[in-house]
Amino acid sequence: MASAGEAALQSPAETYRVHYLNAKYGIKSWLLTTDHKRIAWLYFFSTTFFFIVGGVAAAMMRLNLIEPQGFLVEPDTYNKLFTIHGTVMIFFFLAPAVPTVLGNFLIPMMIGARDVAFPKLNLLSWYIFMTAGTCFLYTIIAGGVNTGWTFYTPLSTSYVNTHVFSAAMAVFISGFSSILTGLNFIVTIHKMRAPGMTWSRLPLFIWALYATSFIFVLAMPVIAITMVLVMLERVFHVGIFDPALGGDPVLFQHLFWFFGHPEVYILILPSMGVMSELITAFSRRRIFGYGFVAASSFGIAIISFLVWGHHMFVSGESVYAGIFFSAMSMLVAIPSAIKVFNWTATLYKGSVSFEAPMLYAIGFIGLFTIGGLTGVFLATIGLDVFLHDTYFVVAHFHFIMVGGAIMGYMGGLHFWWPKMTGKMYPDYWARLAAFITFVGFNLTFGPQFILGFEGMPRRYAIYPARFQLLNIMSSAGASILAVGYLMPMIYLAWSIKYGPDAGPNPWKAKGLEWETESPPPVHNFESTPVVTEEAYAYGTEPARAVAVSS
Amino acid sequence: MLHHLPLIPHVSFLPPEASSMAPRVDLLLWFTIGISVFFTALIFILLFVFAIKYRRRSPDELPEKQIEGNLPLELTWTLIPLLIVIVLFVWGAKVFVSDRRPPANAVHVYVVAKQWMWKIQHAEGPREIDALHIPVDEPIECILTSQDVIHDFSVPAFRAKMDVLPDRYTTLWFKATRVGFYHFYCDQYCGTFHSKMRGYVDVMTREGYEAWLSGQERHSLSMAGEGAKLYQQYGCITCHGTGKGPPWVGLYDSKVHLMGGQTVIADDNYIRESILQPSAQIVAGYKPIMPTFQGQISENQILDIIAYIKSLATTPNAQGATAAAKGAAAPTTKGNGTGKGE
Numbered sequence: 001m002a003s004a005g006e007a008a009l010q011s012p013a014e015t016y017r018v019h020y021l022n023a024k025y026g027i028k029s030w031l032l033t034t035d036h037k038r039i040a041w042l043y044f045f046s047t048t049f050f051f052i053v054g055g056v057a058a059a060m061m062r063l064n065l066i067e068p069q070g071f072l073v074e075p076d077t078y079n080k081l082f083t084i085h086g087t088v089m090i091f092f093f094l095a096p097a098v099p100t101v102l103g104n105f106l107i108p109m110m111i112g113a114r115d116v117a118f119p120k121l122n123l124l125s126w127y128i129f130m131t132a133g134t135c136f137l138y139t140i141i142a143g144g145v146n147t148g149w150t151f152y153t154p155l156s157t158s159y160v161n162t163h164v165f166s167a168a169m170a171v172f173i174s175g176f177s178s179i180l181t182g183l184n185f186i187v188t189i190h191k192m193r194a195p196g197m198t199w200s201r202l203p204l205f206i207w208a209l210y211a212t213s214f215i216f217v218l219a220m221p222v223i224a225i226t227m228v229l230v231m232l233e234r235v236f237h238v239g240i241f242d243p244a245l246g247g248d249p250v251l252f253q254h255l256f257w258f259f260g261h262p263e264v265y266i267l268i269l270p271s272m273g274v275m276s277e278l279i280t281a282f283s284r285r286r287i288f289g290y291g292f293v294a295a296s297s298f299g300i301a302i303i304s305f306l307v308w309g310h311h312m313f314v315s316g317e318s319v320y321a322g323i324f325f326s327a328m329s330m331l332v333a334i335p336s337a338i339k340v341f342n343w344t345a346t347l348y349k350g351s352v353s354f355e356a357p358m359l360y361a362i363g364f365i366g367l368f369t370i371g372g373l374t375g376v377f378l379a380t381i382g383l384d385v386f387l388h389d390t391y392f393v394v395a396h397f398h399f400i401m402v403g404g405a406i407m408g409y410m411g412g413l414h415f416w417w418p419k420m421t422g423k424m425y426p427d428y429w430a431r432l433a434a435f436i437t438f439v440g441f442n443l444t445f446g447p448q449f450i451l452g453f454e455g456m457p458r459r460y461a462i463y464p465a466r467f468q469l470l471n472i473m474s475s476a477g478a479s480i481l482a483v484g485y486l487m488p489m490i491y492l493a494w495s496i497k498y499g500p501d502a503g504p505n506p507w508k509a510k511g512l513e514w515e516t517e518s519p520p521p522v523h524n525f526e527s528t529p530v531v532t533e534e535a536y537a538y539g540t541e542p543a544r545a546v547a548v549s550s
Numbered sequence: 551m552l553h554h555l556p557l558i559p560h561v562s563f564l565p566p567e568a569s570s571m572a573p574r575v576d577l578l579l580w581f582t583i584g585i586s587v588f589f590t591a592l593i594f595i596l597l598f599v600f601a602i603k604y605r606r607r608s609p610d611e612l613p614e615k616q617i618e619g620n621l622p623l624e625l626t627w628t629l630i631p632l633l634i635v636i637v638l639f640v641w642g643a644k645v646f647v648s649d650r651r652p653p654a655n656a657v658h659v660y661v662v663a664k665q666w667m668w669k670i671q672h673a674e675g676p677r678e679i680d681a682l683h684i685p686v687d688e689p690i691e692c693i694l695t696s697q698d699v700i701h702d703f704s705v706p707a708f709r710a711k712m713d714v715l716p717d718r719y720t721t722l723w724f725k726a727t728r729v730g731f732y733h734f735y736c737d738q739y740c741g742t743f744h745s746k747m748r749g750y751v752d753v754m755t756r757e758g759y760e761a762w763l764s765g766q767e768r769h770s771l772s773m774a775g776e777g778a779k780l781y782q783q784y785g786c787i788t789c790h791g792t793g794k795g796p797p798w799v800g801l802y803d804s805k806v807h808l809m810g811g812q813t814v815i816a817d818d819n820y821i822r823e824s825i826l827q828p829s830a831q832i833v834a835g836y837k838p839i840m841p842t843f844q845g846q847i848s849e850n851q852i853l854d855i856i857a858y859i860k861s862l863a864t865t866p867n868a869q870g871a872t873a874a875a876k877g878a879a880a881p882t883t884k885g886n887g888t889g890k891g892e
Contacts, residue, residue, distance in 0.1 A: 076742045148739050154716060155699040155741055159665070243717030249700055250715065283604070284612055289619035314702065315713045316720045319650060323643050330635035334628060341627040342619075344593060347600035351611045354601070362597055369593045373586040380582060380638050382645030386575050386709040389702060389737040453564050455706025457737045460745035464733065508610075539616045 019422070019519040034119035037520065040105035040420070042126050047097050048489075050133060053140075054088035055485065057081045062444075062478040068465045078461035079146040080162070086149030087167065091174050092133050094405055095263065098270035099216075100125070100181060102412045103209045105420060107185060109513035109520065110203050112194025112529040117187040125180040132174035139166040148459060150260070153241035153252040157233040165234055168227040175224035178266075182216025185209055194512070196531030203511055203535045204293055208273025211297040215262045215269075215304065223259035226252070250315055257308035265304040268368075268400055269297055271408025272339055275364055278411050279343045280536040281509035282358035283350030287536050289342045296335035303332050313384045322381050329379035336372045340365060355507070356430030360411030363438045367403025371396060374449065392452025398445045410437070410488065417492060418502030422519040425495035429487060437484030443477025510536050568732055568753065569708035570725040574645055576709070581641070585634060652723035656689035658860075660773070660853045663694070663701035663714040663736070666743035671850065673773050673857060676766040680749030682734070684726060685759035691723040693818060697849050702738035705751055713738055719818045726753040777858025780851055784843070795840065796833045802863035807834040821856050 020037045030038060061081050064072040073081070104122065108115050116122050139145055145167040147156040156164050189202075189210050202210075230252075232238050239245030241252045280287050287293055309317055309325030317325075343365055352358075374396040378384050387393065414434075418424050447470040456467045463471070505514040516525050567573050604613075659682065660671040670678045684690050694703055696716040703722060704711040712722035726732075736747035754762060771779070781787055781798075789795030796806075806816050809832040814820055823830055825847065828840035 075745060079739075079742065079744070146741070150739075152700060152739070155739075159699050159741060249717065284606075286616045286618055288617065289624050292619070292624050314711050315700075316715055316718065319647060322646065326643060326646075327639050330639045333635050334632055337631040338624070338628060340593060342624075344596045344600070345620075345623070347597070347604060349613055349615075349617070350600070350604050351606045351613050352601050352604045353606040362601065365597060366590075366594055369590055370586075373589060376586070376635065376638060377579075377582055379635075380578065380642030382575060382578055382642035383582060384642075385646065385711050386579070386706070388711060389704070390706075450563050455565050455704070455733065455735065457704065457735045457745075459739040462745045464748075537616075539612050 017517065018521070019517060020522045021422075021519050023522045032123070034115070034123055035522065036104050036108050036116050036119065036122060037420070037524075039122050039126055040101050043096060043100040043104060043129070046126075046130060046133065047093050047101060050088050050092035051097075051485075053137075054085050054093055055482070057085035057088065059478065059482060061085060062475040064461070065463075065471045066468075066475045068463050068468050068471075070462050073461075075461035076146060077144075079148075079459070080144035082459055083145050083148050083167075084140055087136065087145075087171070089401075090149055090263070090267070091171055092129075092136065094267040094401060095174075095178060096129060096181075097409050098274060098405070098412065099185070099209055099212060099266075100129075102205075102274065102409070102416060103181075103185065103270065106416065106513055107188055107206060107209060108192065109419075109516070109524050110206055110511060111189065111192060111197050112512045112525065112531065113188065113192035114523045114525075116184050117192055118184050121180055121184055125177045125184070128173060128180065129177040132170045132172075132177060135166055135173060136170035139163045139170060142166065150256060151227075151230055151252075152256075153230065153233070153249045154243065154247075157230055158237075158242045158244065165231055168230045168234075172224050172227040172231075175220040175227075178216045179220045182213035182220070185213040186217070189213075194529050194531055197512075198531075200290075201531055201534050202294075204276035204287060204290070204297075205270075205273035207294040208269050208276070208297045211301040212266055212269045212273075215266050215301055218305070219259045219262040219266070222255060223263070226255040226259065229255075250312070250317075253312055253315055254308065257311040258305070260311065261308045262301075262304040264397070264400070265300050267405045268408075269300060271364065271405045271412070272297065274408045274412035274415075275339075275343060275361055277509075277511070278357050278361035278415055279346050280538070281415070281507050281511075282355065282361065283347050283352045284508075284538045285346050285350040285536070286534070286538060287342065288345035288348070289338075290535070292338050293342050296338045299335035299338075300332060303328060303335070307332060307379075310379055310381075310384070313381055314388050326379055326381040326384075330376070333372065333376055333379070336368075340369055340372070354431070355414075355427055356425075356434050357411045357415035357507075359431055359434035359438075360407050360414065363434065363441075364404060364407040364411060367399050367407060367438075367441065371399030371404055374399065387452055389458055390452035391448040391456045391458055394458050395445045395448035395452060398448070402445070403441055407437070407441075410434070413492075414488075415507070416513070417495070418506045419513055419518045419520070421496055421499070422502055422517075423495045423499035424502045424506060425491050425499055429491045433484050433487040433491075436480060436487065440477050440480030440482070440484050444474050444481050445477070447471075447473045447477075510538055565707040565732070566728065566730070567707070567709075568726055568728040568730065569705075569710065570727055571649055572707070572709045572727075574649075578638075578641055578645055582638060585638075652691040652721070653689045656691040656723055658857075659684070659690055659692050660850075660857075661692050661694045661703060661714070662697060662849045662853070663703070663740075663747075664697040665699065665741050666736075666747040668703075668734075668736075668747070668749055669850065671773055671853060672763075674763060675772045675775070676763065682749070682751045683759065683762050684751060684753055685756050686726050686729050686753050688756075689723060689725045691721055693853070694720045694722060695822075695849055695853075699740045700738050701736045701740050701747065703734060704737040705732055705734045707732035708751075711737060719822060726751070729753050729755060729758075773854050773857035774861035775858075776851075777854035777856070777861075780847075780855055781858060784847070786855075789840065794836075796836055798859050799862045802860045804863075806831075808832060809834050818856055821859060822852055825852055825855065 020035055033039060060072060064070050064078055142163050145162045145164055146160055147164055189206060229240050233240055237245055239247045241247040241249050243249060276287055276293055307325055307329045309321050310329040313322050377387060378396060414430055451467055451470050456463060502518050504518050512529050564576060567576060658673055662669040668680050670682050694712060694714040696714045698716060701714040702711060703714055708724045710722055710724045712720050730753055732751045734749055734751055736744055790798050801816050804816050805813050807813050826842060826844045828842055829838050832838045
């Protein structure tokens with residue numbers, strides 16, 4: 001094989017080793033692969049593509065908002081931009097990113113399995129995902145959709161004349177991809193664990209994805225059927241949501257948020273799992289309160305199904321419903337607080353180092369704390385009446401979604417990149433990128449809290465001039481944030497060709513995935529591992545260090 | 551413009567407190583901000599101190615001893631946040647519930663939203679677009695409905711907000727406490743010009759308000775007066791004036807016995823439904839013969855009829871409206887009176 005010869009030429013010191021990346025070549029070996037590690041790469045490239053699409057939409061929005069009357073586009077175009085941004089980021093980037101890229105790659109490796117339980121189904125999930133993504137790309141190219149990612153009726157069913165049908169179809173299809181992935185993960189975690197990998201020894205990343213998978217399986221069918229109803233109403237005027245046809249417009253909101261709020265935890269829970277891995281590895285400590293951190297994931301998952309009404313405090317729901325949902329929403333704060341406190345306590349008397357993944361992790365804890373606390377404002381029903389649908393809400397959920405979920409994903413990506421590629425990226429640039437991301441993020445979304453207090457409503461293409469200063473600050477922050485996201489794309493790509501070999505365990509971290517080669521062999525482990533210790537058993541023996549090869 | 555720059559220290563970063571509700575919301579808000587700043591600072595300081603104090607000093611360093619957890623600590627950081635959110639929940643619910651019901655003497659203002667404008671009617675007759683003139687220190691109850699999609703009527707300076715739905719009436723009440731101009735916005739995304747769907751509330755002294763009222767072109771009757779005309783024009787009188795249908799006198803806010811044996815209160819939503827879907831709730835003792843007026847009558851006309859029915863009420867709750875409708879109850883030929891809605 002020519003390429004094998006090339007590889008040998010590049011690093012003559014290293015003896016040629018077959019691993020999952022060089023075992024087969026050619027486009028078919030990727031598109032028809034059933035190897036969970038290769039499928040993770042398929043997802044990596046497709047979700048990165050969608051991240052760029054959603055990011056470009058966000059950049060255009062922020063550019064437009066530097067002037068009160070709109071710098072760039074007409075209101076209708078702006079409305080399409082925030083719809084595209086929301087839909088793409090939620091359904092085609094954030095929901096799949098951590099579970100299908102890091103989860104796909106790591107679940108079998110962390111539990112000591114050769115693959116997921118249903119490898120072919122895993123590939124099918126990706127094809128369904130791509131079908132949905134293509135359907136949404138068609139929507140964009142055909143002229144866009146301007147309903148907001150929330151598709152509120154009767155606006156979406158009876159009033160706008162944009163491509164609602166194909167957009168709803170895209171969301172409908174993407175649901176099946178998530179359901180199958182969730183199912184696959186649940187079965188894998190139940191049935192494929194290596195000998196000795198008991199439930200109480202599972203890494204917390206696995207616990208987080210296990211909880212997430214349940215939400216996938218339970219919440220995605222609801223959005224799928226809701227989108228079917230929207231499509232039916234649009235085409236056949238069946239009269240489920242439009243009052244002019246005898247429907248109830250608020251019914252849609254109940255259905256949508258019954259899915260929508262658990263969805264938010266689909267986005268954040270996996271990154272919380274990443275957090276537990278990063279904090280322990282870079283402080284070389286056991287997680288503080290393993291049981292509490294694991295259980296809190298399930299606490300969040302369960303409560304997430306009982307809080308949807310907090311999106312509807314001013315939608316005309318009854319006072320009693322409002323009070324119930326306010327109380328339930330408050331409870332989400334508890335498991336979230338438990339996680340934050342336990343992560344922080346894990347640093348105590350640890351051996352803390354500050355490579356790039358750890359910087360992302362510390363950034364996550366800080367920003368998630370702010371995002372979580374501002375969520376308490378919105379759960380407080382007397383305050384929500386004031387803040388609902390203002391920029392305060394926009395800032396709040398971006399602190400969770402970008403400051404939390406994406407920071408977690410970036411941290412995880414930097415942490416496991418050496419495992420996935422076998423190569424090391426330049427840590428200096430990575431730490432710089434983490435710092436730029438943190439600064440840019442705060443400048444982008446910090447001012448939006450104040451905009452919300454001042455009363456600026458969300459989804460405004462044009463706005464009163466007195467909000468301009470804060471909007472310019474936010475847009476300036478967004479340009480810095482963009483640099484923070486572009487840099488990793490460059491140095492990570494660079495590292496694949498030019499990066500030094502990482503070795504099996506560059507961080508001297510615990511966990512089965514670090515006990516095999518980087519990149520891993522086709523079947524992950526040369527022989528089935530036997531687990532004899534708890535997760536994060538730092539200090540029970542010298543960390544199985546394998547030096548970075550020359 | 552300087553006045554609006556939020557970073558000038560002496561300018562509050564909240565809108566002015568211009569309603570009776572606003573100080574109570576703000577008190578809770580500042581309390582919540584205080585709690586949040588405390589916990590954010592706590593976490594940031596802990597992270598910072600731990601990160602510096604326990605930084606790795608040599609590449610192979612391992613912590614001296616491993617800690618698995620600490621139950622009393624876990625309970626502490628479970629129970630203290632729980633206690634705090636219980637306080638916030640109770641306080642928030644109290645702010646929300648205590649002022650839910652408008653005072654009995656609240657003056658009704660009718661707000662009809664459509665893509666992308668606000669049509670506002672006063673019981674006395676004046677109609678305005680994207681503006682609302684109200685007297686200071688008097689309770690105002692807005693009765694909100696939409697002609698198309700869902701909108702939201704939000705007045706940040708009043709800390710007041712309510713969705714405006716196309717198939718029912720929602721209500722929002724406030725008592726302005728400060729004379730001045732305050733913005734209102736549509737806060738629920740409603741299509742192309744959502745961001746242009748905004749206006750202002752002009753809070754005036756009683757005298758100023760009277761002057762404004764008298765300065766308004768009075769080509770239109772009071773709402774009840776318009777309703778009285780529609781009563782004739784749509785032929786409501788042929789049944790509701792003859793005993794074939796339930797009489798309107800004393801109807802408003804009264805208990806209505808339905809055919810199925812249930813009772814309902816004849817409020818705005820009930821009357822609106824009875825006009826648009828008469829067969830949904832049949833009054834006991836009457837035949838279901840009324841045709842639907844869906845598509846034939848505008849939201850504004852329905853509001854006129856409701857105002858008229860209100861003017862015929864005998865319950866004390868609607869007396870304010872009755873007074874407003876006096877002098878308009880007599881049929882008149884002034885103006886053509888129809889098609890006010892659209």
